[in-house]
Amino acid sequence: MKLVSLADVKTFLEITATSFDALLTMIIQNASASVETYLNRNLEKIERVAYYNAGKRYIYLPAYPIDSTTQLIVEFCDSIQTKDVDFFVRNDVGLIEFPEFSVPLYMNPNELEITWTGGYAEIGATDDKYLDVPLNIRDATMIQVAYTFRRRKDIGVASVSLPDGSISKNPIDNRLLPEVRSSLSAFRRVVGEV
Secondary structure, three states, rough: OOOOOOOHHHHHOOOOOOHHHHHHHHHHHHHHHHHHHHHOOEEEEEEEEEEEOOOOOOOEEEEOEEEOOOOOOEEEEEEEEOOOOEEEEOOOOOOOEOOHOOOOOOOOOEEEEEEEEEEEEEEEEOOOOEOOOOOOHHHHHHHHHHHHHHOOOOOOOOOEEEOOOOEOOOOOOOOOOHHHHHHHHOOOOOOOOO
């Protein structure tokens, strides 16, 4: 899964040769996985099934936006619940909301089954597919990729001493850059069930 295309990254880095394509593809995949982990949600659009304990009014699904062109099924105690009667859906944030009067009562663990299609579709050229995520997510991923690519030979270097002084560098670690995290914070998933 990639959140940005190789072609866009090469344009951003002003690279025209193909000699770095394999390395850049690997960095894109790693940065994309880090972004997905930070967002605490699944970004690839596929059909999913999740099980929850009943008794909760709000359930935030782990993959959204929810595809409204496909069927969303909420099943409790082998009974299919009715959308806009037994539950309501906010496709953009992956929220299933049960009205106070119809919250399924807790009986057994994982008795509430939800089937839906959520996430972002793939776009791009056949050999350079990536997910059609919002521009802020794409830009943040590209910045992280560019940073990792440019610092790939500086692993472990914290400062460089020169005749006229020294230069301190940000340490390289597996965390996302602060500006990347800041750009992504609005897209993070609310955790769990309420």
